[in-house]
Amino acid sequence: MRPIVAGLRRMLRSAGVRLALAYAGLFALSVLTLMLFLWWATIGLLNGQVDAVIRADAQMLSRRWQDGGTAALLANIVTRLAGDADDDAVYLLLDPSGQRLGGSLPAWPAEVAEEGVVYELPIRHHGEASLARLRRFTLPDGTALLVGRDVQTRAALQRLLTNMLAWALVPVGILGLAGALTVRRMFTRMTGHVTETAAAISAGELPPRIRLSGREDEFDRLAATFNDLLDRVTRLMDGVRQVSDAIAHDLRTPITRARARLEDAAVHAGSTAELRAAVERAVVDLDGVTAVFQALLRIAEIEAGAGRFAFATLDVGPLLADLAELYGAVAEERGLTLALQTARPLPAWGDRELIQQAVANLLDNAIKFSPVGGTVTLRARRIPGAWPEALEIAVLDQGPGIPPLDQARATDRFFRGESARSTPGFGLGLTLVQAVAGLHGGTFRLIDASPGLQALLTLPASRQSSFDTSEARRRGFAAEGDHQNVPVSGLLRI
Amino acid sequence: MRILVVEDDTDVAGFVMKGLREAGHETAQAGNGADGLSLATREPFDAIILDRMLPGGMDGLGVLETLRARDNQTPVLFLSAMVGVDDRVRGLQAGGDDYLTKPFAFSELLARVEALMRRGRAAQGATRLMVGDLEMDLLSRTVRRRGRKIDLQPREFRLLEFLMRHAGQVVTRTMLLEGVWDYHFDPQTNVIDVHVSRLRQKIDKPFDAASIQTVRSAGYMLRAE
Numbered sequence: 001m002r003p004i005v006a007g008l009r010r011m012l013r014s015a016g017v018r019l020a021l022a023y024a025g026l027f028a029l030s031v032l033t034l035m036l037f038l039w040w041a042t043i044g045l046l047n048g049q050v051d052a053v054i055r056a057d058a059q060m061l062s063r064r065w066q067d068g069g070t071a072a073l074l075a076n077i078v079t080r081l082a083g084d085a086d087d088d089a090v091y092l093l094l095d096p097s098g099q100r101l102g103g104s105l106p107a108w109p110a111e112v113a114e115e116g117v118v119y120e121l122p123i124r125h126h127g128e129a130s131l132a133r134l135r136r137f138t139l140p141d142g143t144a145l146l147v148g149r150d151v152q153t154r155a156a157l158q159r160l161l162t163n164m165l166a167w168a169l170v171p172v173g174i175l176g177l178a179g180a181l182t183v184r185r186m187f188t189r190m191t192g193h194v195t196e197t198a199a200a201i202s203a204g205e206l207p208p209r210i211r212l213s214g215r216e217d218e219f220d221r222l223a224a225t226f227n228d229l230l231d232r233v234t235r236l237m238d239g240v241r242q243v244s245d246a247i248a249h250d251l252r253t254p255i256t257r258a259r260a261r262l263e264d265a266a267v268h269a270g271s272t273a274e275l276r277a278a279v280e281r282a283v284v285d286l287d288g289v290t291a292v293f294q295a296l297l298r299i300a301e302i303e304a305g306a307g308r309f310a311f312a313t314l315d316v317g318p319l320l321a322d323l324a325e326l327y328g329a330v331a332e333e334r335g336l337t338l339a340l341q342t343a344r345p346l347p348a349w350g351d352r353e354l355i356q357q358a359v360a361n362l363l364d365n366a367i368k369f370s371p372v373g374g375t376v377t378l379r380a381r382r383i384p385g386a387w388p389e390a391l392e393i394a395v396l397d398q399g400p401g402i403p404p405l406d407q408a409r410a411t412d413r414f415f416r417g418e419s420a421r422s423t424p425g426f427g428l429g430l431t432l433v434q435a436v437a438g439l440h441g442g443t444f445r446l447i448d449a450s451p452g453l454q455a456l457l458t459l460p461a462s463r464q465s466s467f468d469t470s471e472a473r474r475r476g477f478a479a480e481g482d483h484q485n486v487p488v489s490g491l492l493r494i
Numbered sequence: 495m496r497i498l499v500v501e502d503d504t505d506v507a508g509f510v511m512k513g514l515r516e517a518g519h520e521t522a523q524a525g526n527g528a529d530g531l532s533l534a535t536r537e538p539f540d541a542i543i544l545d546r547m548l549p550g551g552m553d554g555l556g557v558l559e560t561l562r563a564r565d566n567q568t569p570v571l572f573l574s575a576m577v578g579v580d581d582r583v584r585g586l587q588a589g590g591d592d593y594l595t596k597p598f599a600f601s602e603l604l605a606r607v608e609a610l611m612r613r614g615r616a617a618q619g620a621t622r623l624m625v626g627d628l629e630m631d632l633l634s635r636t637v638r639r640r641g642r643k644i645d646l647q648p649r650e651f652r653l654l655e656f657l658m659r660h661a662g663q664v665v666t667r668t669m670l671l672e673g674v675w676d677y678h679f680d681p682q683t684n685v686i687d688v689h690v691s692r693l694r695q696k697i698d699k700p701f702d703a704a705s706i707q708t709v710r711s712a713g714y715m716l717r718a719e
Contacts, residue, residue: 290597329688357679
């Protein structure tokens with residue numbers, strides 16, 4: 001007994017089994033209710049009809065008695081019995097002393113005592129055992145009249161109906177069971193894939209995304225959310241891997257250089273001045289390493305979502321004007337023009353410092369890669385018709401641009417395009433811009449502006465548009481994975 | 495000037511104190527928070543260099559908060575390996591006057607500490623600044639040299655004002671970026687050098703003077719003479 005109870009309890013712990021049981025129970029309850037109603041409605045209706053006929057009959061007979069007395073009544077009963085095609089009318093007339101005057105019953109059934117009550121009794125009718133509904137009427141002179149109807153046919157129907165309903169319980173039970181199993185299988189199948197995927201993640205793999213049925217139902221939404229989660233986990237894990245790769249490769253170079261310099265100086269330096277120069281160069285190398293570390297940490301911090309606490313509503317107009325002023329001098333020094341085109345006011349919801357740094361990185365890049373005499377344009381505007389409200393900040397240069405093949409990797413850590421090999425930098429600038437865009441629920445894209453490059457950063461214009469994260473994030477994620485899929489416009493070289 | 499260094503790493507503390515002494519300052523050192531606090535309350539200092547993470551139960555933030563609660567207003571510069579976005583903000587909110595992250599260049603530390611000690615004495619309410627033959631009127635926002643008016647852009651004016659307020663002191667590029675532009679990130683390119691060079695074109699070149707000096711591997715200095 002005990003193992004059975006334990007087994008049942010274990011089964012009930014499964015949500016699928018519980019759901020199936022609930023389904024079967026509800027199904028059984030509905031079917032039973034329907035059957036009871038059907039039974040009651042059919043039998044009740046038939047009985048009501050019989051009772052109405054009895055009442056009408058009695059009224060007619062009572063009128064006959066009023067017209068012609070007991071003799072006329074008896075004659076009428078005889079006529080009625082003779083003319084009764086169905087042979088189901090039942091009459092009996094007794095005089096006030098209880099003497100049988102006539103009718104179709106041999107004797108008055110003892111049960112029919114009270115007036116106004118319909119009795120359903122087994123009787124012998126035309127020599128056969130039968131069932132009848134009977135009612136007693138007493139005429140003003142004490143004559144007792146029994147009016148009834150043989151309901152043997154109805155009783156047979158009732159038995160048939162009861163049997164039928166009882167037999168119907170068998171297919172109903174089978175259907176209920178089948179339904180319950182189906183519900184359970186559907187449930188298991190719908191959650192199964194999610195469970196498998198989650199289990200695979202727990203086991204340390206990053207499995208493919210959960211398939212969507214395309215019905216956009218609750219399970220699709222769950223799967224979509226789960227896929228978003230997976231994307232994020234993947235990106236974070238990629239980030240960690242990239243950082244470790246970077247530490248393994250990209251930081252090894254400057255450290256190796258510094259080490260070589262110091263060792264060489266320790267062994268070969270002929271004078272204090274030489275030694276000092278070598279040490280100073282090594283310090284510069286180490287500063288570079290520090291800068292890379294700080295940039296990596298900052299990017300990791302932003303990607304982890306830190307910094308949202310400093311979010312506020314701010315006007316991007318003056319912020320960009322300040323940056324344009326800061327970099328305008330640098331541009332001028334290199335024979336470039338820095339043009340600023342902004343609408344005012346230009347509200348945004350975000351972290352002032354991070355937005356400054358992101359735009360500074362874009363301007364820095366644009367100035368670095370522009371040929372002498374070129375123009376770098378810093379443009380910002382509210383995106384017309386965008387909902388939730390958003391604004392875009394674009395930095396356009398007339399440099400060599402980024403080949404389409406490299407565009408997807410341009411925001412990877414330490415990625416440096418061919419044309420960037422000869423310029424200083426670590427290849428972390430655009431990574432940070434991408435991270436800032438992601439933190440704000442915005443997007444960052446690089447668009448070929450032939451000639452040159454357009455770096456396009458979109459940011460939410462208000463708190464609402466930022467916190468409508470699922471939508472914004474989905475769009476952000478989509479744009480991220482789709483760098484080559486930039487919107488086709490006149491700007492795109494195909 | 496007397497400077498207290500609260501730092502548990504003896505190498506770093508030794509390096510910092512040696513540098514400070516070479517620059518003509520007196521130094522004292524504490525290796526943990528409790529010692530640092532008792533030294534700071536017992537003796538007068540012109541500045542405190544305080545590590546954020548200290549052994550012995552009381553960290554730098556705790557030391558500073560206790561000091562400020564006792565109404566000790568000695569300028570404090572945080573020296574910290576904690577480089578998070580909010581770490582600097584929290585350090586400054588607790589009453590710190592400046593925040594420098596490890597690893598650091600000693601020239602940067604020295605420039606910042608000297609600026610802090612100077613700030614306590616500088617007349618904040620002055621409406622005119624005079625450095626050598628440079629004259630700055632903060633009310634009419636005009637600059638004159640040898641009596642001749644110099645036209646400056648608003649940002650150039652603020653850059654010169656910052657240099658004049660720190661005349662005779664080294665100011666680093668980061669200090670200028672923070673003090674003049676209010677930026678707290680590394681702009682990578684030599685943006686500050688370009689702006690200083692433009693300022694030189696206006697205030698030095700026409701007068702054949704060299705008042706803004708470049709201090710090698712440190713920053714700039716406006717000559718006090």
